[in-house]
Amino acid sequence: MLEIITSPISFFILLSLFFFGAFGSLLLRKDDDSANIWSSFFAIAGSLWGLLFSVATIISEHILAFVVKGSPFPLLSISFNIDLLSAFFIFIISLIALFCSLYGIGYVRHYYQKYNIGALGFFYNFFILGMLFVVTASNGIFFLIGWEIMTVASFFAVIYDREDQENVKAGFLYLVMTYISTAFIVAAFLLIYKFTGSFDFAIIKSGVGLLPIGVKNIIFLAALIGFGVKAGIIPLHIWLPAAHPAAPSHISALMSGVMIKTGIFMMIRLFLDILQPIPIWWGIVVLIIGIISSLLGVLYALTEHDIKRLLAYHSIENIGIILLGLGSALIFSSLSMPVLALLSLVAALFHTLNHAIFKSLLFLGAGSVINQMHTRNMEEYGGLIKYMPQTAFFFLIGSMAISALPPFNGFFSEWLTFQSLFQGIIILDSSMRWLFILAVGALAFTSGLALACFVKAFGSIFLARPRSVEVAHAKESPLSMVFGMGVLATLSFLFGIFSSQITFLLEKIGHSFTIFQNMPITFLAKNNQGLVVKNGFASVSGLAFLVFFAGTIMVVFFIIRKVVNRRQKIKMGATWDCGTNLTSRMEITSTGFARSIVLIFKAILKPSIQHEIGYHDSESRYLPKQRTVILGVNDVYQTYFYHPLHKLVDILSLRTKKIQSGNINDYIFYIFITLLVVLFATL
Amino acid sequence: MTIFIWTIQFIFIPVASPLCVGIIKKIKARLQNREGASIFQPYKNLWKLLHKDEVISSDASWIFSLAPFIIFSATVVVGASIPLFGFFLKNTLTGDILIIVYSLSIGTFFLALAGMDTGSAFGGFGSSREMTISALAEGGLIFSLLTVALISDTTNLFAISGSIFGQGQHFFSALLAFSGFFIVLLAETSRFPYDNPDTHLELTMIHEAMILEYSGKRLALMEWASANKLLIFFALGANLFFSSGLVQNAYAYTIILGIVIFMVKIFIFCLVIALIESSMAKFRFFRLPDLLLVSFILNVVAIGLIY
Numbered sequence: 005m006l007e008i009i010t011s012p013i014s015f016f017i018l019l020s021l022f023f024f025g026a027f028g029s030l031l032l033r034k035d036d037d038s039a040n041i042w043s044s045f046f047a048i049a050g051s052l053w054g055l056l057f058s059v060a061t062i063i064s065e066h067i068l069a070f071v072v073k074g075s076p077f078p079l080l081s082i083s084f085n086i087d088l089l090s091a092f093f094i095f096i097i098s099l100i101a102l103f104c105s106l107y108g109i110g111y112v113r114h115y116y117q118k119y120n121i122g123a124l125g126f127f128y129n130f131f132i133l134g135m136l137f138v139v140t141a142s143n144g145i146f147f148l149i150g151w152e153i154m155t156v157a158s159f160f161a162v163i164y165d166r167e168d169q170e171n172v173k174a175g176f177l178y179l180v181m182t183y184i185s186t187a188f189i190v191a192a193f194l195l196i197y198k199f200t201g202s203f204d205f206a207i208i209k210s211g212v213g214l215l216p217i218g219v220k221n222i223i224f225l226a227a228l229i230g231f232g233v234k235a236g237i238i239p240l241h242i243w244l245p246a247a248h249p250a251a252p253s254h255i256s257a258l259m260s261g262v263m264i265k266t267g268i269f270m271m272i273r274l275f276l277d278i279l280q281p282i283p284i285w286w287g288i289v290v291l292i293i294g295i296i297s298s299l300l301g302v303l304y305a306l307t308e309h310d311i312k313r314l315l316a317y318h319s320i321e322n323i324g325i326i327l328l329g330l331g332s333a334l335i336f337s338s339l340s341m342p343v344l345a346l347l348s349l350v351a352a353l354f355h356t357l358n359h360a361i362f363k364s365l366l367f368l369g370a371g372s373v374i375n376q377m378h379t380r381n382m383e384e385y386g387g388l389i390k391y392m393p394q395t396a397f398f399f400l401i402g403s404m405a406i407s408a409l410p411p412f413n414g415f416f417s418e419w420l421t422f423q424s425l426f427q428g429i430i431i432l433d434s435s436m437r438w439l440f441i442l443a444v445g446a447l448a449f450t451s452g453l454a455l456a457c458f459v460k461a462f463g464s465i466f467l468a469r470p471r472s473v474e475v476a477h478a479k480e481s482p483l484s485m486v487f488g489m490g491v492l493a494t495l496s497f498l499f500g501i502f503s504s505q506i507t508f509l510l511e512k513i514g515h516s517f518t519i520f521q522n523m524p525i526t527f528l529a530k531n532n533q534g535l536v537v538k539n540g541f542a543s544v545s546g547l548a549f550l551v552f553f554a555g556t557i558m559v560v561f562f563i564i565r566k567v568v569n570r571r572q573k574i575k576m577g578a579t580w581d582c583g584t585n586l587t588s589r590m591e592i593t594s595t596g597f598a599r600s601i602v603l604i605f606k607a608i609l610k611p612s613i614q615h616e617i618g619y620h621d622s623e624s625r626y627l628p629k630q631r632t633v634i635l636g637v638n639d640v641y642q643t644y645f646y647h648p649l650h651k652l653v654d655i656l657s658l659r660t661k662k663i664q665s666g667n668i669n670d671y672i673f674y675i676f677i678t679l680l681v682v683l684f685a686t687l
Numbered sequence: 688m689t690i691f692i693w694t695i696q697f698i699f700i701p702v703a704s705p706l707c708v709g710i711i712k713k714i715k716a717r718l719q720n721r722e723g724a725s726i727f728q729p730y731k732n733l734w735k736l737l738h739k740d741e742v743i744s745s746d747a748s749w750i751f752s753l754a755p756f757i758i759f760s761a762t763v764v765v766g767a768s769i770p771l772f773g774f775f776l777k778n779t780l781t782g783d784i785l786i787i788v789y790s791l792s793i794g795t796f797f798l799a800l801a802g803m804d805t806g807s808a809f810g811g812f813g814s815s816r817e818m819t820i821s822a823l824a825e826g827g828l829i830f831s832l833l834t835v836a837l838i839s840d841t842t843n844l845f846a847i848s849g850s851i852f853g854q855g856q857h858f859f860s861a862l863l864a865f866s867g868f869f870i871v872l873l874a875e876t877s878r879f880p881y882d883n884p885d886t887h888l889e890l891t892m893i894h895e896a897m898i899l900e901y902s903g904k905r906l907a908l909m910e911w912a913s914a915n916k917l918l919i920f921f922a923l924g925a926n927l928f929f930s931s932g933l934v935q936n937a938y939a940y941t942i943i944l945g946i947v948i949f950m951v952k953i954f955i956f957c958l959v960i961a962l963i964e965s966s967m968a969k970f971r972f973f974r975l976p977d978l979l980l981v982s983f984i985l986n987v988v989a990i991g992l993i994y
Contacts, residue, residue, distance in 0.1 A: 387806075389750070390748060404796070408789060409789055409792055409796060410786055419783075419786070426842070429990070430837065445826055445983065448825050449826045455792055455822060455825075458796075459800060459803070467804045536779075542842040542843065544780070544786050552780075552781060553760060560756055560763070561756050572741065572904070573740045574741045574742075575741065576744075576745045578745060579747075580809075588806070590807075592812060598815075600815060
């Protein structure tokens with residue numbers, strides 16, 4: 005049975021389901037409803053098949069590698085290699101796509117009659133298909149085709165709501181950044197091809213010794229920039245907070261939860277698998293990028309009052325946390341400490357999985373709220389918990405998971421990341437130890453700030469009194485949307501409770517790497533109760549915590565409600581208003597909530613404040629008519645990095661223009677010079 | 688016998704915590720030349736509040752109603768998972784430093800949400816200030832616990848308190864880590880110079896602002912939970928950094944001895960807190976981050992000194 009599921013044919017069924025979903029919905033574009041149902045049905049069926057396929061592959065440890073014959077081009081071979089790491093990423097893609105598709109059935113309805121639903125279904129299915137190609141391709145050129153399918157499909161999703169000019173602008177920023185990324189990736193593959201003579205990953209891996217160390221370093225930098233743009237590392241992140249909010253929410257969830265992880269996937273694939281052995285500074289660079297991205301990501305999230313931008317910045321933060329795990333795995337592997345490297349890799353993979361779950365949950369929750377409120381500005385929400393109780397509950401679970409509160413899944417992957425960094429502090433010496441101390445500090449502050457940020461987000465969206473009239477019209481979302489969120493929330497809970505079982509599976513995936521093979525001792529002890537590191541250096545149990553905590557709550561509740569208190573009354577009253585009329589303008593706003601943290605970090609965040617006063621009489625400025633205060637954060641990346649870069653390109657282009665005189669004699673002269681140079685070079 | 692010991696471990700923090708608050712208040716009163724209320728007054732207050740009627744704001748949601756139970760339970764769970772009088776109890780399931788820190792964060796999270804839930808300006812600002820301080824205190828807290836964890840080569844609190852690192856060689860790092868821990872202790876338990884536990888003045892209050900809308904039994908739980916948190920931090924400070932006096936065998940007389948020694952240590956902590964609160968003023972809010980940064984740096988230095 006397992007053999008049938010893990011066969012090439014089964015994989016083609018998986019691909020063709022999304023393929024049918026895409027073209028079918030394009031054919032049905034005349035009728036919104038049937039296009040929606042067709043594309044969602046095939047996406048759901050494909051996702052379910054993908055789950056089955058990936059789980060079967062991981063359980064049977066069956067590595068599926070095959071080549072489709074009949075490629076028209078000599079260098080392009082349509083070859084797939086589905087090892088356990090690919091299967092794991094297929095699992096994440098399918099899992100999140102399943103719930104996003106379920107959610108999409110209800111969510112897409114508000115685009116009816118406004119935009120073409122068939123086109124959305126087409127791009128949605130192709131987007132998932134592209135991601136599947138990316139994680140399974142084993143040929144550089146074929147990989148790039150999948151990469152481009154994924155990028156272009158997601159670009160069209162970003163500009164789908166095209167009436168808003170902001171979205172179109174965000175889409176083009178995304179397109180520009182992602183092509184810069186592709187250019188670097190192409191450069192990396194071409195360099196590899198020059199020295200190994202192949203685009204095939206397996207051949208590259210066996211011929212990796214042919215790469216001179218200098219070239220290898222350039223390949224590393226090119227790949228890091230190329231895949232780093234997609235993963236959203238700081239300072240290459242600028243497209244992410246613009247593009248993720250622009251897409252329809254279920255696609256934002258897929259982009260933030262899964263697509264950015266394809267960058268991580270390729271980093272793992274290249275640095276830990278194909279290009280091994282690697283110099284130690286690669287790992288140091290990755291770890292430093294992790295430190296910067298996690299800390300700055302959460303700080304920028306705190307400054308946001310646009311709910312989807314806030315979540316997008318948290319994606320950057322979590323990519324940073326994943327890179328902390330991956331970076332330490334790279335460092336340990338180049339110091340030939342495979343046991344510790346595996347522990348760090350497991351932490352990174354676990355956080356990848358967990359982040360996919362809770363981030364898509366949060367994006368879906370945000371989508372439900374936006375769907376009712378028609379704005380992304382959190383200052384106009386407030387009190388939604390009474391109008392959308394289920395959404396609020398699921399969003400609360402997502403918030404707790406992303407803030408790493410036990411017993412939800414985020415805690416356990418951060419725990420593992422912490423533990424692998426602790427091991428680095430213990431084992432490594434002098435300067436490397438300080439790097440790991442810095443990383444632990446970054447992770448500690450990051451989780452503290454993330455907690456503050458989600459108190460702000462949940463509080464200003466769902467609690468207190470409504471801050472706009474729209475809130476009173478808000479209704480709970482349709483069943484398909486609530487169901488999608490509910491299952492993700494449940495998963496977020498279950499993956500925390502059963503974290504030890506999951507990490508064993510992840511360890512198995514790690515063991516399939518060449519560098520970790522034949523490695524009997526592991527850092528994670530086999531214990532069904534919880535996670536145990538290095539024979540009791542540290543241990544924690546989600547299940548025990550849950551039982552203990554839930555039991556205590558019940559006992560306390562019982563004692564307080566039944567034993568102590570029998571006759572007292574509970575009255576409803578107004579909030580204490582100091583004798584004035586309490587309006588919603590007196591509540592704290594999300595900007596106000598984060599303002600003190602923003603001011604504390606003003607050296608990094610560069611907050612801006614702008615006062616404008618309008619007077620009754622512009623001559624004698626005694627009576628102000630109106631005052632405006634604009635609080636903001638200066639975009640340091642635009643000012644200090646992208647703007648100078650843009651200027652440089654501009655100046656260079658102007659210089660180059662000078663040789664374009666328009667005179668035909670000049671051009672003949674250029675050709676002559678070129679001819680001479682080429683002749684001399686070849687002779 | 689084991690069940691009996693675990694019962695003591697489980698109820699010790701909630702039973703003893705109001706006494707701590709009472710002792711601190713008594714010492715403070717004496718230092719101000721007042722007679723002061725009895726040290727058992729906090730128990731009477733709790734008893735009184737538990738039997739009062741309640742008023743709940745009509746703007747509040749279930750978060751507000753449920754938060755006191757969650758916050759109180761979180762402190763009880765943490766209180767039962769840390770070493771109090773002996774390290775012979777082996778808790779490998781919930782006795783890790785990180786799960787302790789993050790379980791306390793559950794309490795902070797719901798406390799801040801409850802503060803925002805009623806929509807009063809006080810509550811919102813209290814939450815904002817509390818989250819600012821606790822976000823910045825987290826680094827110092829994790830690092831101070833990490834220092835002792837690295838010295839004893841385990842992150843399990845019982846194992847840390849059982850290892851004998853006080854014998855000289857790591858004395859200086861432990862001392863630095865304790866100084867860092869103490870700064871965080873003041874922040875996390877809403878004490879001077881971070882917060883004034885006795886005031887309801889809107890300019891200064893943090894913790895009191897968040898629980899301003901509570902009354903009756905929910906207020907009792909909130910007050911009790913903050914007393915628990917105080918004792919938890921005292922216990923962590925007393926048993927991780929000064930672990931002598933913790934008993935290692937589970938006999939009736941050793942347990943009683945352990946409890947007595949523990950109470951003496953806690954009394955010293957109460958005395959220090961009362962002295963600090965009587966002799967210094969609250970800091971300006973934007974000076975607090977400097978203090979927390981000092982705590983973080985002290986701990987980083989402490990870790991550097993271990994190796």
